[in-house]
Amino acid sequence: MDLLHEGGSAGDVPVPEAARAVEFALRAARPGATWVILGWQANPRRDLLDALDKKHLLIVDGLSDLDTVTDREKDWGGAPYAFGTIPNFGGRTTIGAKTHLWTERFTVWRDRPGSALVGTAYMPEAAERDPAALELFSELAWRREAVDRKEWFEGYADLRYGGRDADARAAFAALRETAYRITSRDGRPHDSVFASRPSLSAASGTHYATHTPAFDPADFDKAFGALLGVREPLRRSDAYRYDLTDLGRQALANRSWQLLPQLKAAYARKDLPAFRALSALWLKLMRLSEDMAGSHRAFLLGPWIEDAKRLASSPAEAQQLERTARVLVTTWAERPTADGGRLVNYANRDWQGLIGDFHLPQWQAYLEELEDALAADRAPKSFDWYAVEEPWTREREAYPLRPPNDPYRTARRVHDVLARAPYQGALTVTAEPAVFPPGGSALVTAAFRNVNGLRATGRVDFALGFASGGVEAEPEGPVSLASVPAAGRGSASWRVKAPGTPLTRPLEPVPYELSTAYGPQGEARVTTVQEGSLYVAGPLAGGWRTYTNNGAVFGQLEDRYAVDGAGQDLWKATTEFGALYRQGALRDGGGITVRVDAQEVTGAWARAGIAVRNSLDTPGSRGFLNLAVTPANGVVLSYDTTATARWTPTSASPASGHRCCCGSRGRAGRSRGPARRTAGRRGGRSRRCRWLGRRRSRTRGCS
Numbered sequence: 025m026d027l028l029h030e031g032g033s034a035g036d037v038p039v040p041e042a043a044r045a046v047e048f049a050l051r052a053a054r055p056g057a058t059w060v061i062l063g064w065q066a067n068p069r070r071d072l073l074d075a076l077d078k079k080h081l082l083i084v085d086g087l088s089d090l091d092t093v094t095d096r097e098k099d100w101g102g103a104p105y106a107f108g109t110i111p112n113f114g115g116r117t118t119i120g121a122k123t124h125l126w127t128e129r130f131t132v133w134r135d136r137p138g139s140a141l142v143g144t145a146y147m148p149e150a151a152e153r154d155p156a157a158l159e160l161f162s163e164l165a166w167r168r169e170a171v172d173r174k175e176w177f178e179g180y181a182d183l184r185y186g187g188r189d190a191d192a193r194a195a196f197a198a199l200r201e202t203a204y205r206i207t208s209r210d211g212r213p214h215d216s217v218f219a220s221r222p223s224l225s226a227a228s229g230t231h232y233a234t235h236t237p238a239f240d241p242a243d244f245d246k247a248f249g250a251l252l253g254v255r256e257p258l259r260r261s262d263a264y265r266y267d268l269t270d271l272g273r274q275a276l277a278n279r280s281w282q283l284l285p286q287l288k289a290a291y292a293r294k295d296l297p298a299f300r301a302l303s304a305l306w307l308k309l310m311r312l313s314e315d316m317a318g319s320h321r322a323f324l325l326g327p328w329i330e331d332a333k334r335l336a337s338s339p340a341e342a343q344q345l346e347r348t349a350r351v352l353v354t355t356w357a358e359r360p361t362a363d364g365g366r367l368v369n370y371a372n373r374d375w376q377g378l379i380g381d382f383h384l385p386q387w388q389a390y391l392e393e394l395e396d397a398l399a400a401d402r403a404p405k406s407f408d409w410y411a412v413e414e415p416w417t418r419e420r421e422a423y424p425l426r427p428p429n430d431p432y433r434t435a436r437r438v439h440d441v442l443a444r445a446p447y448q449g450a451l452t453v454t455a456e457p458a459v460f461p462p463g464g465s466a467l468v469t470a471a472f473r474n475v476n477g478l479r480a481t482g483r484v485d486f487a488l489g490f491a492s493g494g495v496e497a498e499p500e501g502p503v504s505l506a507s508v509p510a511a512g513r514g515s516a517s518w519r520v521k522a523p524g525t526p527l528t529r530p531l532e533p534v535p536y537e538l539s540t541a542y543g544p545q546g547e548a549r550v551t552t553v554q555e556g557s558l559y560v561a562g563p564l565a566g567g568w569r570t571y572t573n574n575g576a577v578f579g580q581l582e583d584r585y586a587v588d589g590a591g592q593d594l595w596k597a598t599t600e601f602g603a604l605y606r607q608g609a610l611r612d613g614g615g616i617t618v619r620v621d622a623q624e625v626t627g628a629w630a631r632a633g634i635a636v637r638n639s640l641d642t643p644g645s646r647g648f649l650n651l652a653v654t655p656a657n658g659v660v661l662s663y664d665t666t667a668t669a670r671w672t673p674t675s676a677s678p679a680s681g682h683r684c685c686c687g688s689r690g691r692a693g694r695s696r697g698p699a700r701r702t703a704g705r706r707g708g709r710s711r712r713c714r715w716l717g718r719r720r721s722r723t724r725g726c727s
Contacts, residue, residue, distance in 0.1 A: 027072060030065045040075035047076050058082050063105060070101060078103045084145035086110040087121040088129065089211045092597045096133070097140050105166070107133060108145030111157055112212060113232060114371030119237055119274050120203035120213030121157040127171040130164045139452035150371070152322065155266075156180060156196070156204065173200055184263050191253035195271075198247035203274075206238035209598065213238045216277035217284055218310050219372035219383055221409045222390035224288040231366035234674060235592075241278035242511035245442070245477025248275045252432075252439060265431040267319040272435040273374050275442060276313045280306075282475055286447055286552065287391075293553065298397045301550070302447060303391040309441075310384045316375030316438055318424070319431035325377030328353070328424035343420070350417040354382060358502065359410050377423040382416055407570020439478060446550045448476035449484075449542050453554065455520070457675070459531070459561035459577045463524035466558065467500065469517045470538055477511040478726075482549065484508055484542040486516040491535050494523030507545065522560045530586035533557035559588065569605055571640050576602020584621075589661070594631060594662065603640065610636055620653050628656035 027042060028034060050057055059076070061068045063085035068230050075080070083105040087093050107130050111121050134141045144165045146158065160176060177200045181192040206213050212234050219229035227235040248271045251264075258264060283306055290298040317323040332349035336342035351370050355362040360516070362368040390407065395406035450473040455466040468488065474481050484505040488497050497518045505514040522534060535557050543549035561579030570578050576589025591600030610616055616634060623632045631652035638647030649663035 025059060026062055026067055028063070028067060028069060030067055032067070039069060039072050043072045043075045051080075056080075060084060062086060064106070064110075067559050068100070069266060073101050073103050082106065082142070084108050084147065086145075086147055087211070088133075089125045091125075091209070097138055100140070102138070102140050104140050104142045106143040106145035107141055108147055109161065109211065109571060110147045110149065111161075112148050112150065112153060114230075115148070115231075116152065116215045116229065116276075116372055117153060117270075117374040118213040119154055119199075119270060119272065120206045121154065121161075122206055122211055123157065123160055123173060123200075123204040124247070126161060126164060126174055127176075129164075131167075131170040155186075155263075156199070160204075160658045173204075177204075184267070185254065185258040185261055187258055188252050189258055191250045191255070192258065195247045195250035196241060196253075198250060202239040202247065203246045207290060208234040208238040209234070210234055214281065215372060217280035217312075218277060218379065218387070219312060219369055219374065221368060222387050222407070224284065224394075226284060226527060229372040230369040232370060237278070237281050240511075241275075241282065242473070242475045242477035244278060245275060245511065247271060248435075249439065249478055252435060259432060266320050266322055268431050268435045269316060269323055272316045272319075272431075272438045273323065276309050276316060276438060277374060277443070279445075279448075282450070283309075283447060290552075291394060291398065293555070294398055294401075295553070296395070298550075298552075299398060300395060303395060305445060305447060306391065307384070309386055309445075310379060310387060312441060314376055314380035314384065314440055315429055316434050317374055317379060319427050319429045319434045321425075321427055323373075323375050324424055324427060325353075325373075325375045326425045328375070329423065346420065346534050347417050350419075353378060355410065355413050359414075362410055362413075367411070376428075381421070382413070386412060396458060400532060415527070443476065443478040444544050444547050445476070446543050446547065448544070448550065449473065449481070449540060449552065450475050451538065451552075451554050453538060453541055453556055455558050459559045459579060460522055461563060462522055462560055464560075465519055465521040467517055468497070468520045468536075468558065469515055471513060471515045472505070472540065472542070474508040474510060474512050474514075476544060479544045480510050480512070481505075481508045481542050482547070484514060484540065487539045488518050488520075488538075489522075489537045491537070492523070494525070495534060496521040508542075520558065522558075527560065527562050527579075527581055527633075530562050530581040530584050531577065531588055532560040532579075534560060561724050564604070567606055569604065569607060569640075570603065572602040573643070574600045574602050578602070578604050593629075595629075599643075599648070601635070603635065605640060605704075608653060622651065623655060625655040629654055631660070 025046070027038050027039070027046065047059065050059055058080050060082045061084070064087065065082045069085060078101070081103050083096075083103055085093075085096060085105050085108040087109075088096075088107045089109050093099075109121070109126070112118055130141075130144075131137060144161065146161050148158075158179075159180065160171065163171065165174075174197075177196040178193050181196040182188045185192050203213065208214070214237050215229035217226050217229060220226040251268055252269055254264065259268075273524030283302060286308065287302045289298065290302055295421055303484045321327060326451045329346055329349050332345040333342040336345050351357065353373050353375070354369065356367040357365070386407075386409065389412075393404050393407075452471045452473070453468065454471070455468050457466055460466045468490070470486055472484060472486075484507075486503045488503075490497065497520045500517045500519050503516045503518075505516075508514045535555065538554045538556070539551055540554070541549050541551045559577050559579070561577065563580040564578060564580045568580070570576075572589060574589040574591030578588075579586045585604055587602045587604055591602075592598055594601060618634050620632050623630065631650065631654055633650070633652045635648070635650040637645055637649070639645035646664055650661070652660050652662070654660055
């Protein structure tokens with residue numbers, strides 16, 4: 025029972041008094057009852073807890089496995105709580121959990137002096153998924169010592185299949201270090217982009233989800249490959265058939281994250297042949313996902329619908345319950361919620377029937393339209409996806425109740441297709457130093473990752489080219505690799521020298537094009553092209569420092585400054601930015617004005633401008649404030665209102681000009697008056713002033 029779920033807004037309601045009234049009513053209705061509250065985001069509020077008798081409270085924590093959560097006794101004033109997790113949203117067909125944090129934290133939190141930990145709480149939004157995670161978490165409360173993950177997963181493999189098998193143990197060892205050691209900030213594994221509304225900018229299957237892969241897909245392949253090697257007698261169990269279907273499904277889903285950025289890049293370059301080839305591969309893997317999911321009853325749409333209809337007391341009710349079941353795994357609700365609330369596909373599933381009849385036709389129509397638009401050199405037409413989705417929720421087509429496919433044969437086919445598939449490479453380009461002056465040079469390295477964990481590559485050839493005249497690039501070592509192992513890495517390097525032309529702005533991009541020809545061993549090669557920029561920069565004057573956790577680069581030209589960086593966000597506990605600052609530049613009573621000359625539109629909430637903080641060198645330092653101009657949301661002010669180093673948006677106004685603005689993801693301009701006068705002063709409590717860039721942002725010309 026939560027008065028302010030996810031923090032909420034109390035308005036003019038006195039929260040402590042309201043909490044005591046609820047407590048009084050609860051005791052009157054249920055003497056001796058325990059008030060159970062969900063620990064989630066900002067819930068429960070401390071003033072609410074402090075007003076109650078904590079002897080009759082229990083907080084079931086949904087965030088015990090988040091990196092940002094460290095001391096629940098301090099957070100909740102000693103209120104009893106259960107160590108807990110919400111391992112999935114909407115019952116999505118995902119694999120993975122932060123089991124390393126479960127096993128590291130539970131006994132430590134339970135046994136430390138003054139601990140208020142009294143139990144465990146496993147709270148998936150839908151059950152019947154990820155049995156290994158459930159099994160491990162359920163054992164925590166029954167063990168005096170911490171769980172040894174290596175030993176536990178070895179024993180689990182033996183127990184699950186009814187005998188010891190080296191390949192089964194190898195499969196779970198690989199899972200232990202990938203899916204069961206996820207790195208996502210929200211503690212949830214990634215879903216399948218195949219299940220998203222079609223878009224080249226899709227970042228997951230649904231909006232409220234992990235937006236980057238939560239584990240290494242190439243290393244995950246090793247688990248899938250090893251599981252196929254389990255000896256025949258142990259392959260007869262339903263547990264094995266379930267796991268093989270699940271791992272094959274996930275191996276395919278992982279490819280959606282690898283292929284979509286390449287589809288987007290090919291479309292942006294107007295490379296029609298590459299776009300056609302990538303589209304064909306995308307649709308082929310979606311069809312294969314339909315087949316793989318059709319290999320076990322747990323991944324069929326048919327039983328989901330039939331189970332819902334079975335609850336009905338009349339044909340009319342059965343029809344309504346079937347529609348509800350269809351809505352839940354697609355649009356989630358009607359248009360205002362699906363579109364406006366961004367909850368479409370919130371409960372997406374990699375299920376046979378749902379992939380083939382709902383998601384695949386949408387993606388095929390979308391990719392065909394983009395291909396036609398490229399061929400005709402025109403803008404693509406837009407789609408009203410809800411108008412496409414909603415009629416499907418009213419259909420009455422029956423789907424299989426038993427798996428139509430054999431799991432082992434289908435998984436073997438998935439393995440062979442993925443082992444031979446093209447476009448399974450990732451490239452990262454770095455420069456050392458990150459920027460260089462006119463006439464200067466940098467060592468540029470192209471690091472290639474074979475994201476195919478099932479087969480080595482054949483020969484890999486690199487070629488680096490520049491559109492700008494006067495740029496010199498000399499290889500430093502071989503620019504070809506004979507082969508890169510499955511899930512392995514290789515690299516090539518060049519010494520790049522910039523022209524000596526004087527700068528006209530603080531940061532001058534030097535666009536490059538890096539082509540890579542590669543393919544799985546024994547298969548035809550493809551050539552991929554990665555475009556990017558190196559940067560020639562004016563040197564920073566004495567006294568200036570820089571900070572970045574988003575790969576930002578910096579430059580200065582007279583009284584103009586520039587920051588160019590990327591990153592995820594400046595929101596709540598996420599703080600990714602690049603900063604150009606002076607130590608102690610803004611003390612109590614001081615002021616600063618910044619003029620933002622330009623800001624690249626990389627996102628609606630990109631920011632450029634000013635931020636101050638107690639300690640720049642300490643991640644998570646408190647006392648954080650950001651005043652920013654954004655491309656689409658005017659001028660915004662965010663600051664740490666609770667001394668917890670979490671951003672709180674406090675105001676926004678339309679941007680009528682770019683003076684006195686701040687933010688990230690943009691270009692900024694000159695600073696005025698107080699910033700210069702207070703720079704370098706000593707005395708008083710000092711904060712640091714800097715200029716930011718986030719979310720693939722560009723912040724240039726800021727001072």
